[in-house]
Amino acid sequence: MGIIVQKYGGTSVGTIAKIKNVAKKILAAKAAGDQVVAVVSAMGQTTDALIAKIKKLAPLSAPREYDALVSIGENESAALLAQAILAQGGQAVSLTGWQAGIRTEDNHSKCKIIDVDARRIRQELNAGKIVVVAGFQGINSSGDVTTIGRGGSDTSAVVLAAALEARVCEIYTDVDGVYTADPRALPEARRLTAISHEEMLELASLGAGVMHPRAVECAKVNNMTLAVKHSQKTGKGTLITMAGEKLNTVAGVAADDNVAKIGLMRVPDAPGVAAELFGALAAARINVDVIVQSIHQEARKNDISFTVANEDYDRALKLTKEKARSWPGCAAAGNTAVAKISVVGIGMASSPGVAARMFAALGRAKINIQMISTSEIKISCIIEKKELKRALKAVHAAFGLASVKKAGSCGI
Amino acid sequence: MGIIVQKYGGTSVGTIAKIKNVAKKILAAKAAGDQVVAVVSAMGQTTDALIAKIKKLAPLSAPREYDALVSIGENESAALLAQAILAQGGQAVSLTGWQAGIRTEDNHSKCKIIDVDARRIRQELNAGKIVVVAGFQGINSSGDVTTIGRGGSDTSAVVLAAALEARVCEIYTDVDGVYTADPRALPEARRLTAISHEEMLELASLGAGVMHPRAVECAKVNNMTLAVKHSQKTGKGTLITMAGEKLNTVAGVAADDNVAKIGLMRVPDAPGVAAELFGALAAARINVDVIVQSIHQEARKNDISFTVANEDYDRALKLTKEKARSWPGCAAAGNTAVAKISVVGIGMASSPGVAARMFAALGRAKINIQMISTSEIKISCIIEKKELKRALKAVHAAFGLASVKKAGSCGI
Numbered sequence: 001m002g003i004i005v006q007k008y009g010g011t012s013v014g015t016i017a018k019i020k021n022v023a024k025k026i027l028a029a030k031a032a033g034d035q036v037v038a039v040v041s042a043m044g045q046t047t048d049a050l051i052a053k054i055k056k057l058a059p060l061s062a063p064r065e066y067d068a069l070v071s072i073g074e075n076e077s078a079a080l081l082a083q084a085i086l087a088q089g090g091q092a093v094s095l096t097g098w099q100a101g102i103r104t105e106d107n108h109s110k111c112k113i114i115d116v117d118a119r120r121i122r123q124e125l126n127a128g129k130i131v132v133v134a135g136f137q138g139i140n141s142s143g144d145v146t147t148i149g150r151g152g153s154d155t156s157a158v159v160l161a162a163a164l165e166a167r168v169c170e171i172y173t174d175v176d177g178v179y180t181a182d183p184r185a186l187p188e189a190r191r192l193t194a195i196s197h198e199e200m201l202e203l204a205s206l207g208a209g210v211m212h213p214r215a216v217e218c219a220k221v222n223n224m225t226l227a228v229k230h231s232q233k234t235g236k237g238t239l240i241t242m243a244g245e246k247l248n249t250v251a252g253v254a255a256d257d258n259v260a261k262i263g264l265m266r267v268p269d270a271p272g273v274a275a276e277l278f279g280a281l282a283a284a285r286i287n288v289d290v291i292v293q294s295i296h297q298e299a300r301k302n303d304i305s306f307t308v309a310n311e312d313y314d315r316a317l318k319l320t321k322e323k324a325r326s327w328p329g330c331a332a333a334g335n336t337a338v339a340k341i342s343v344v345g346i347g348m349a350s351s352p353g354v355a356a357r358m359f360a361a362l363g364r365a366k367i368n369i370q371m372i373s374t375s376e377i378k379i380s381c382i383i384e385k386k387e388l389k390r391a392l393k394a395v396h397a398a399f400g401l402a403s404v405k406k407a408g409s410c411g412i
Numbered sequence: 413m414g415i416i417v418q419k420y421g422g423t424s425v426g427t428i429a430k431i432k433n434v435a436k437k438i439l440a441a442k443a444a445g446d447q448v449v450a451v452v453s454a455m456g457q458t459t460d461a462l463i464a465k466i467k468k469l470a471p472l473s474a475p476r477e478y479d480a481l482v483s484i485g486e487n488e489s490a491a492l493l494a495q496a497i498l499a500q501g502g503q504a505v506s507l508t509g510w511q512a513g514i515r516t517e518d519n520h521s522k523c524k525i526i527d528v529d530a531r532r533i534r535q536e537l538n539a540g541k542i543v544v545v546a547g548f549q550g551i552n553s554s555g556d557v558t559t560i561g562r563g564g565s566d567t568s569a570v571v572l573a574a575a576l577e578a579r580v581c582e583i584y585t586d587v588d589g590v591y592t593a594d595p596r597a598l599p600e601a602r603r604l605t606a607i608s609h610e611e612m613l614e615l616a617s618l619g620a621g622v623m624h625p626r627a628v629e630c631a632k633v634n635n636m637t638l639a640v641k642h643s644q645k646t647g648k649g650t651l652i653t654m655a656g657e658k659l660n661t662v663a664g665v666a667a668d669d670n671v672a673k674i675g676l677m678r679v680p681d682a683p684g685v686a687a688e689l690f691g692a693l694a695a696a697r698i699n700v701d702v703i704v705q706s707i708h709q710e711a712r713k714n715d716i717s718f719t720v721a722n723e724d725y726d727r728a729l730k731l732t733k734e735k736a737r738s739w740p741g742c743a744a745a746g747n748t749a750v751a752k753i754s755v756v757g758i759g760m761a762s763s764p765g766v767a768a769r770m771f772a773a774l775g776r777a778k779i780n781i782q783m784i785s786t787s788e789i790k791i792s793c794i795i796e797k798k799e800l801k802r803a804l805k806a807v808h809a810a811f812g813l814a815s816v817k818k819a820g821s822c823g824i
Binding site: 016019020050053054056057058061062064065066068069072075076078079080082083084086087092093094096099120143144145 | 428431432462465466468469470473474476477478480481484487488490491492494495496498499504505506508511532555556557
């Protein structure tokens with residue numbers, strides 16, 4: 001046996017009763033012979049409540065104090081979970097991010113983990129203890145508490161698993177695995193037994209909220225197998241692993257309605273123009289997703305369209321309009337009534353016709369495609385927001401993802 | 413000018429609005445030219461809510477995890493107060509106990525502060541910042557978070573004031589100073605302009621809940637002047653300082669109904685018997701207050717009575733009965749319907765007749781005295797609980813504490 005790292009999200013430790021269940025699960029893993037490190041998020045809505053308090057003091061809070069404040073939700077759940085394990089007769093110790101040796105960049109909120117000094121964790125494991133680590137947080141070179149962005153407990157777990165050379169990192173959550181589509185939106189969606197890091201990465205960044213993309217990226221870089229499981233049920237869950245022999249042609253379909261579109265007409269066709277626009281957006285920390293550039297009917301002019309998350313839309317549109325004013329004849333406009341539907345599959349690159357099949361499915365459903373973006377393992381279409389649910393159903397069916405017969409072929 | 417340390421209790425930072433007020437007060441102190449360190453307790457009922465959660469997991473929680481949990485209330489209020497100061501245009505940084513260099517003993521819950529490594533605080537002060545420190549907590553030699561007992565933020569403040577050689581340590585609370593008696597129980601009670609550490613120590617240990625006794629003890633040892641003031645009002649408060657020329661004969665009267673009495677009859681009159689009884693109680697961490705021993709009518713037997721706090725009564729009575737069974741003929745019994753009334757004054761030692769005047773006042777009010785205990789600066793009487801309010805009024809009047817004319821003579 002070896003070391004396993006288990007991560008429990010906010011809903012998994014949302015109540016005292018759930019914390020007791022989680023303690024039971026951890027003790028079972030320990031009894032099976034592994035050394036166990038459990039990484040926890042804050043209980044349910046704790047972090048949101050803390051954020052609400054600091055916002056009442058200042059709409060734009062100071063990042064250092066913001067981190068000092070919002071990190072305490074994880075300290076709470078870690079101490080409670082360790083106590084629950086002790087109460088059930090196990091040996092346990094809770095560690096904050098700094099006690100666990102999680103060292104981050106110096107900046108605050110959304111900073112990255114630099115490395116882990118795992119001496120304290122190893123010492124506690126070797127003393128026979130289950131180590132419960134507060135996720136989402138670390139310490140910087142000034143000795144200040146930092147946080148690594150919302151959903152960051154996934155990343156904490158993967159980084160610790162890599163540092164401890166754990167044999168597996170289990171992500172316990174409120175769903176029982178990764179599905180071919182969001183089962184709340186599409187009841188016929190099917191749980192995948194396995195998926196590659198790359199596919200999961202695309203699905204995660206597409207809004208299939210099972211895991212934080214940075215955590216998947218980190219697992220991929222470290223060759224770490226992840227197992228996504230339900231925290232309050234038993235079940236095999238979904239393995240996220242290096243791509244093996246059998247490749248999913250299409251692993252899943254993701255529907256994302258947190259999308260807004262911005263279009264520019266008659267942008268000068270000159271070197272550096274796109275860099276100027278997207279550089280300004282990046283400087284404002286606005287993430288741009290799909291970008292499409294096409295030649296405008298006038299000579300030496302282009303049209304550029306791109307999408308951003310809804311929460312960045314107002315700022316992005318303002319910035320884009322400012323840029324547009326500096327280019328003669330250029331005009332910018334936005335539209336929030338759009339959504340994105342994507343198919344993801346690592347076998348796509350070697351299976352021609354996936355894009356055609358997706359476009360055909362949307363066409364049969366009379367759904368107009370506004371923008372298309374493709375990568376090696378993903379095809380995304382921007383469509384009207386009100387068509388999203390029908391599009392999901394149509395595309396999911398077109399790739400036969402719900403059928404039992406197909407299930408085997410989705411194994412990697 | 414110099415450094416001042418200000419401590420704000422749980423009710424003083426109980427709401428966002430109150431935190432804003434406190435920030436204003438701190439900024440005014442800074443504007444007056446001092447470097448300011450503010451020590452905060454947890455907001456209102458936060459710590460009690462955390463304790464309730466851990467008690468649901470285990471009636472007897474593990475001390476290490478208990479400390480890890482209950483300390484976070486102070487982290488929250490410190491970060492919020494620092495944010496409030498920043499939002500009002502000041503410069504501020506919040507520090508946890510470990511960041512502030514507060515090092516404690518290794519044991520958990522109620523442990524003592526060993527020393528302060530004030531380098532980080534001095535560095536932040538010299539950078540022009542107001543330093544907000546989470547009270548009630550420190551770090552031990554294992555790198556674990558410890559707490560120093562309920563009310564311990566007072567002690568944190570005094571220890572920091574001593575380490576920083578602050579010119580004053582201001583204790584902001586929900587009363588505007590130290591009174592000759594609890595003004596909620598006795599409206600004619602009067603605010604003292606000054607009181608000695610010794611008197612305050614007796615009053616604090618007698619249940620006049622303005623300050624934690626350990627904090628006063630610590631101030632006395634370090635020759636530190638304390639100023640008790642109201643956190644939401646202006647006012648001079650009460651100075652707690654080294655005894656000067658003018659001594660209070662009686663500074664105040666304290667009424668304490670958190671008292672239970674245990675009596676033993678026919679205890680063997682032999683060396684080591686009292687040590688055996690009180691040693692067993694001490695080992696169970698039960699604080700014994702008043703102890704009276706008298707000779708029983710039988711030869712070579714004594715009667716012993718003592719008082720404990722109500723919360724320790726059941727455990728204390730059980731232990732005492734066990735001991736009693738080991739002494740032939742000895743019997744133990746308890747009574748929770750008692751209370752304690754005490755007069756405190758540093759001039760008492762050189763003013764004969766204080767005890768007589770107190771007993772006479774109680775006698776005139778037809779209140780029976782069950783036990784008497786005296787020290788250099790204090791006389792306590794155990795009486796029936798239901799007589800406490802009348803006793804307070806009678807004794808307070810007997811020493812003329814309410815009269816304006818006497819006010820001057822209470823200055824030290």
